[in-house]
Amino acid sequence: MKNKAVVLLSGGLDSTTTLAIAKNQGFEVYALSFDYGQRHRVELERARMIAQNFEVADHQIMTIDLRQFGGSALTDSIDVPTHRNEKEMSSEIPITYVPARNTIFLSFCLAYAEVKKALNIFLGVNAVDYSGYPDCRPEFITAFETLANLATKAGVEGKENLKIHTPLIQLTKADIIRRGIELGVDYSLTLSCYNPEEGGTPCGICDSCLLRLKGFSEAGLKDPLDYPE
């Protein structure tokens, strides 16, 4: 019997590569996506296609309305910043930060893992490009793993430990893309833009598009997505 893993799948480049890594390590994958009132809802269609493409054991889309609390450019009617250089991107916690988002996402992963009796959770966080996000740091992940093992039946019974895997955490975007290509990821399915057009065309100028384009460029590859001129 294969070991089971829950993979947080946004439909972006990082989470899709993470899914490919989990599959490559032999896990039976249970993918979890969130419909959280994000502007870039076309991500969810991509997540569905990617889950199908990788023949996951199950794919759940959980609806939660993070707009109800407000406080982020990804869910509010605040403009997403564009054309920023790397120094500007990393100078402070970005306005695209959604309060406690990864804590919430990981909590649902934990519930899903507990129901499916999975002892592994894969998360595509990255501490290099997203240094401004508090909940992408390694110490946050370690603290969540500790919590997870106290929060669940498995933890109480002390039999087995739940592990949070973050295979991308120390990789550059170029490294991530190279690894994904090795594993056969079709990056034309993935969407990383914070502010895509309705059909899914990326803007090419938000932080996320700029990091992605730079990653492909540094990897010596061409991004298969079409960007506006």
Add this chain to the structure above:
Amino acid sequence: MKNKAVVLLSGGLDSTTTLAIAKNQGFEVYALSFDYGQRHRVELERARMIAQNFEVADHQIMTIDLRQFGGSALTDSIDVPTHRNEKEMSSEIPITYVPARNTIFLSFCLAYAEVKKALNIFLGVNAVDYSGYPDCRPEFITAFETLANLATKAGVEGKENLKIHTPLIQLTKADIIRRGIELGVDYSLTLSCYNPEEGGTPCGICDSCLLRLKGFSEAGLKDPLDYPE
């Protein structure tokens, strides 16, 4: 300016007493309830009435569908156990346990607290009566507090610490009721039953009703709710 606190309010006896304690300590209260597909949805009407009664600064009801994952008698079509004695109640993790529920609830409290710039979260968990629930243990709460301070802007900036308050954690049900009565809680508004009738009449025979009735009895008080004969 008053300090702000987010209080998790289910509409039950414990969370209502916790709200009264937070108010009594001088906090400006932001109440948060969950519509999570629980059988006992009449709780939410009570939560609304209680929030109004205590004149909270804001009350949010967050909808999340925990039924999607399954695995608990509180959200599935599994029978809620009845007529159990204390030994039976504490012998194992109960079927009424909802996987990772408190982790999920606390994560949303954290998001709400971060948006409202509140540094306090109050939670009515109890380690005496609910010894079988992994996510009601003091070590779970401590681990969440550590996580919360790593997960948020406040934590990154290292300015101020977020605190999780669990004023009931070591109290017996009788102590909780006595404390609530001192603070003027109207327990006729609260509902603790796992399986109430549509109008809100408690069953009187589930674990939660039995613990509540025993608490009132030990406190030498009469529960103001009407139970079936």
